[in-house]
Every structure is written in structure tokens, then in C-alpha cells.
Amino acid sequence: MRSMIRRVISLSGLDVSECLEAGDGVEALEMVAREWVDVILADINMPRMNGEELVRRLSEMGITTSVPVIVVSTDGTSLRRARLMKLGAKGYLVKPFAPEMLRDEVERVLGVANAN
Amino acid sequence: MQTEMISDALGDAAQSVLETMFFVSPEGTAEPAYPQDVPLLGVGLRFSGEWSGTFELQTSITSARTLAEGFVGTLDPSEVEGDTTTEVICELANMVCGSTLTRLAGDKIFDLGSPHLVSLPPLPRVEAPPDSTATRALDLGFGVIAFTLTIGAPE
Numbered sequence A: 001m002r003s004m005i006r007r008v009i010s011l012s013g014l015d016v017s018e019c020l021e022a023g024d025g026v027e028a029l030e031m032v033a034r035e036w037v038d039v040i041l042a043d044i045n046m047p048r049m050n051g052e053e054l055v056r057r058l059s060e061m062g063i064t065t066s067v068p069v070i071v072v073s074t075d076g077t078s079l080r081r082a083r084l085m086k087l088g089a090k091g092y093l094v095k096p097f098a099p100e101m102l103r104d105e106v107e108r109v110l111g112v113a114n115a116n
Numbered sequence B: 001m002q003t004e005m006i007s008d009a010l011g012d013a014a015q016s017v018l019e020t021m022f023f024v025s026p027e028g029t030a031e032p033a034y035p036q037d038v039p040l041l042g043v044g045l046r047f048s049g050e051w052s053g054t055f056e057l058q059t060s061i062t063s064a065r066t067l068a069e070g071f072v073g074t075l076d077p078s079e080v081e082g083d084t085t086t087e088v089i090c091e092l093a094n095m096v097c098g099s100t101l102t103r104l105a106g107d108k109i110f111d112l113g114s115p116h117l118v119s120l121p122p123l124p125r126v127e128a129p130p131d132s133t134a135t136r137a138l139d140l141g142f143g144v145i146a147f148t149l150t151i152g153a154p155e
Helices: A002-011 A025-034 A051-060 A078-087 A099-110 B003-021 B061-072 B082-105
Strands: A040-043 A069-073 A091-094 B040-049 B053-060 B110-112 B133-139 B144-151
Touching: A002 A099, A002 B061, A025 A040, A025 A051, A040 A051, A051 A069, A051 A078, A069 A078, A069 A099, A078 A091, A091 A099, B003 B082, B003 B133, B003 B144, B040 B061, B040 B082, B053 B061, B053 B082, B061 B082, B061 B144, B082 B110, B082 B144
Parallel strands: A040 A069, A069 A091
Antiparallel strands: B040 B053, B040 B110, B053 B144, B133 B144
């Protein structure tokens, strides 16, 4: 999924200088502690620390107020979506999604209009 | 839960995932059978929550590689190594399982486990009523892919 997302981002027309990858929530937390990022895309299903716990931790650290988090999940239920948004996620993308849906969601949470 | 309902949800979810993210349009249903000399790839995962159970995917290694090429978006098959193929098929299993459960479960919360390679024949069946399991196989045009979902009791 990370390679596919990387490809979509690179083709999106968004001005991306660097795309960092973390293998799980623990790695992601370590990464945002030492790198400045503009947006975080997090899958729900990750080893060690899942996406829900990651959003919870980012929110507790106050990071979600300045860095939008988009959760990517196969779970399209409204309960899960509401839970993640309440935890601090700014976007929620249900898999499967077309590449342009990912681009649109990134643009929406970043407040970028018509990047292409 | 009736077998037919599970089967329909499996078919709809698989069709949607394959078309949207793998750029493959299945040509209809197929028998979940392969010639004996075709090497197969099997992936399984468990899910838990208000619903629990297992999900299994089976296809030929050749078909798996073709699917991985579509997902990664390369025209050069040499760019797709064995590990990439496995990762992509695990992701496919995750998406089809999650999408099927979303279609069936309404607002029930469930958690998907990590997909992993399974030795064929796949995972042992969970304790489940006889009409709570279904298999749906699709003709990809370049091979067959089969999905099996078994829904058991809550965990």
C-alpha cells in the first residue's frame, strides 16, 4: 500500500519534496518526533501500533492540531469513521479508493485547491 | 448469515477492489480450481470483534504477479519481486475482507488481523454454523482468484 500511495502522491501534481515511510505506528511516532511533515497518512492495520492508537498518541502530543492525519482503512462503517475523527483525524479514506480520491483528500486537509 | 449473502458481498467487494486499485475487470465467476501443476499462493487473515472469523485468498503465483504489477503500476515485470508480490496480495486480502465485512456488518465494529501466507490447504475452519461460510472465485482473464469468508461467533 505504501508503494501505491507513494506513486499516487508523485503523480498527483502536489508539490511534494519528500515522502517518508514508516512500517508501523511506532516508527511513525519516532519519525514525526524528528522530522517536520505536512500531512500524515496512516493505515488502520499496522503491526505493533495500529492506526487508531497512532492517532490517539499524535493527538495527545498535540501534533494533530498542526499536522492533519488522514486515516486509510478498509472499514467503511460510520462508527469507525466517527471514532477516528473524534480522536483527531482530519480525513478518512476507505479502501478501495481511486488515486484521485487520495489526491483530493490530501488537498482538502492541506487546504490546497486545484494543485494540478 | 446466509451463504448466498456472504458470497454476493464477497463478489461485490472483490470486483470493486480489483477494478479500483488493480485495474483488472473480472470476467465473471469461475470454479475455484487449478490444474495440479500450477504453483499457488495462499493468504489468510483472522478478524475479531462483534464478528470473528477467517478470510482466505488463493490464486496462482503467475496471476499474483500480474495483479502486483497492476497495483504497483509498472509495465516492467522485473520490477515486481517475490516479496512485493506477497505484500500486494496480502494488501488485496486485507481490502477484500474489510470491504466484504463492511458490506455485511452494517455498523458492527471489527478488527482485521495481519494477512499472512498460509500453507495450502488454507487455515483450519473456525467454529461456525454451516451457512456462515462462502467461497467466491473470479475469472481474471489471466487466471482465477478465489476468496473464502467464514463468520463465527463474536470474540
